[in-house]
Amino acid sequence: MLRKIMIAVxxxxxxVTGAIAADNPTPGDILKQRIAVANSKIQSxxxxxxKKWIDDGEKEFILLDVREPGEVSxxxxxxxxxxxxxxxxxxxxxxxxxxxxxxxxxxxCLKGSRGALTAEALTDMGYKNIYNLQGGLLAWxxxxxxxxxxxxxxxxxxxxxxxxxxx
Numbered sequence: 178m179l180r181k182i183m184i185a186v187x188x189x190x191x192x193v194t195g196a197i198a199a200d201n202p203t204p205g206d207i208l209k210q211r212i213a214v215a216n217s218k219i220q221s222x223x224x225x226x227x228k229k230w231i232d233d234g235e236k237e238f239i240l241l242d243v244r245e246p247g248e249v250s251x252x253x254x255x256x257x258x259x260x261x262x263x264x265x266x267x268x269x270x271x272x273x274x275x276x277x278x279x280x281x282x283x284x285x286c287l288k289g290s291r292g293a294l295t296a297e298a299l300t301d302m303g304y305k306n307i308y309n310l311q312g313g314l315l316a317w318x319x320x321x322x323x324x325x326x327x328x329x330x331x332x333x334x335x336x337x338x339x340x341x342x343x344x
Contacts, residue, residue: 227254239283243267244261253324284296287313
């Protein structure tokens, strides 16, 4: 049954990407479509839900940061079981570090796109409790939640991101 579902999903994705290719899409268009497909297949959690999981300490989960090392050093979300693996290495490294396919994992990146692609990949590899942080670290900060770096833990008041502004 699972195999049939996977074949249908792959066929659907190929059909969608084939239709896009017929219209000469840009690589950005194709990436947006891949992210949309990933988001339709995965579970997500919002900033308030993740904050509750962290603060309560009742739910054991891994917080997986899939940003690049330079991004991580600028600021990260603190959690008891934190792991950082850049998006391009997740499939190879995560399976060596986490053997429990039922272990809850919350993935985050800057805006949520890399997290969605990672959540889809890990779900496709058999992990069952994978969540993507909606809006990523930017949504977390905008909600007023703390981040930490080598200076310590802090909150950003009047946060206004340059990432969403058009140049």
